[in-house]
Amino acid sequence: MKTLDFRFWGLLPAHVIMLLTLIVPIGIIIMVSFATRGSYGGFEFEFSTASYQKLLFNEGWSGETEFNPQYIFIIVRTLFLALVTTLICMVAAFPVAYLIAQQNARTKAILIYLVTLPFWVSMIVRVYAWLIILGNDGVIETTLVATGLVQGIDSLLFNNWAMLIGMVYSYIPLMILPVFASIEKLDSALIEASHDLFGSRLKTMQKIILPLSWPGLAAGSILVFVPCLGAVLEPILLGGGKTMLMGNLIQNQFGGARNWPLGAAIAIVLMSLVMIILMINGLRSEARERKEAI
């Protein structure tokens, strides 16, 4: 009888906390996104789809609505940067993960520790480090000028490239770990068999290693792509706050711009994008499990 009780009581605190501080508030976000902007910031409960309209249209100076792609650009730029970051992480992480998986147990443990260590160093400090390297009078500029190669360079900061560098740096450990895990599970006899059958290294990579490490690459892609969509620090510090991503766009609506309904609407768009991606991923891995079960 007592265990039956704990089945209820044990889960109660977690469920209550999530319900009160997360599930209900997300409901409130949806409500706010359909509310009207208050005169002193905040919002007023008066139903309107103005925020969602604002994502697509602008009110012209004579009151007509005209298509305004600025928010669509930001959403597309966010998706694009997240996608490119994920692809770079995949390509850059694979050889490292593969090499680590080939080591003996002790070396493996040390190398995995070294991969994860920077990840535990404060996020803001890691982004700041790139500010010192790329910034005006930064390490790269000073070094290049000192060697006499150039007189001075245009700022390397505050553009898409700087954000990309920062995002790859921040999230690449999240790609290496799952890829490493799937390569480690790979039976090395398969590689030898392929070689015995006169498969070249390239062929073996194409036909054996890459297909078998695909689950790790897929898992890593989700781990990198999702946080990239919601990145805030990289666009503010490395993108200079002018090249917006969805993350700092939302933040601005609750900070300086004080348009809560618009911020809420963008947050709902971002959340929906993440949900769609996670759902597609869930369906795919379910399909794979079913295929393997047959």
Place this chain on the structure above:
Amino acid sequence: MSEKIDVRRYPGFRLYTFVFFIYLYLPIAVVIFYSFNDNRLVSVWGGFSLRWYKSALANENLLSAVKTSLMVATFATVVATTVALMAAIVLVRMKNVKFRKVSQTVVNLPLLLPEIVLSVAVLILFSQIGLSNGLMKLMIAHSTFCIPFAFLPIRARMQGMEMDFEEASQDLYAGKWTTFRKVTLPMILPGVFAGGMLAFVISMDDFITSNMLNSGGATTLPVYIFGLIRQGVTPELNAISALIILVSVAIVSAVGLILSRSGNGFGSD
């Protein structure tokens, strides 16, 4: 020529991995290096000096931000670890749990959503219920998003455990509570420890939520550093960053060592 070729090896991978590790550590090394720079200009070397460390450690705003962060992280760690432990016992160790999968998803919900969305959610919530105590807001919000980080290591530890010992304990007429205290808890302790440390580090490191809720004098360390960065790159900022790097590396290494000793498969596998 009977020299055996290792077919698993790919030429260039070794060199590439070496370069990769340089890329991974160079930015951190740059920050530490320039923190010893005597020059007020960050990237112009002016000789070795510890003066920025001295001025960082005497900076009262910094110390009060550290204090706020420690208070919030300690509170969030205790709440998140306790709640996660209770949830894990039910979800992993008990039979016939209804809606196990849904419950599991609910517990991990903060991991499935972008943090900026969560921070907007709590911001609107607190403004609606009129909670204005900055410290309280941070403690509640951090406790929520730390739960899955405490939950996952505890679950991992429990999944690798047999039921035998607990059954043996109960066969010997030990009550449920005694069994938990004397048998279950010591066995899962490394997982609880790992979960607690993970929650603590995540809370200390949090920027997005803490920045969104930043008000009422409750400024955490990352939010304070963010403010400094906006004022411009300074050598003192480098010294503060170097200190943070040092402390995080020390904590993570200590945790890794303790866990590998306890045979959690963390680094010893």
